[in-house]
Amino acid sequence: xxxxxxxxxxxxxxxxxxxxxxxxxxxxxxxxxxxxxxxxxxxxxxxxxxxxxxxxxxxxxxxxxxxxxxxxxxxxxxxxxxxxxxxxxxxxxxxxxxxxxxxxxxxxxxxxxxxxxxxxxxxxxxxxxx
Numbered sequence: 001x002x003x004x005x006x007x008x009x010x011x012x013x014x015x016x017x018x019x020x021x022x023x024x025x026x027x028x029x030x031x032x033x034x035x036x037x038x039x040x041x042x043x044x045x046x047x048x049x050x051x052x053x054x055x056x057x058x059x060x061x062x063x064x065x066x067x068x069x070x071x072x073x074x075x076x077x078x079x080x081x082x083x084x085x086x087x088x089x090x091x092x093x094x095x096x097x098x099x100x101x102x103x104x105x106x107x108x109x110x111x112x113x114x115x116x117x118x119x120x121x122x123x124x125x126x127x128x129x130x
Contacts, residue, residue, distance in 0.1 A: 034053050046076055
């Protein structure tokens with residue numbers, strides 16, 4: 001069975017989304033958590049919901065799933081999407097638990113983490129990525 005990426009926004013976490021989902025923290029803060037699941041909507045709908053949620057000022061963006069240097073699986077979020085972010089007054093903390101989103105050794109290609117930090121009108125205040 002294919003693993004679907006999971007994203008939790010505006011959450012208080014001690015680890016990743018799985019820990020939050022199994023704890024009393026999730027119940028206490030459930031009104032502040034947005035859980036976007038690619039398997040329950042089209043990739044385009046998931047991407048739109050993600051960008052809109054970040055632009056509304058989510059504090060934490062936590063992604064656990066497949067990825068590459070400059071994207072999340074199925075293009076859910078890409079380095080090019082950084083230009084769509086309009087959250088400069090409330091930058092998010094990105095916690096990315098996948099492959100290569102934090103890769104910064106390529107002088108030609110910005111990783112997703114770099115793109116979020118360099119986004120002209122928003123993006124990330126900080127990124128933790130592999």
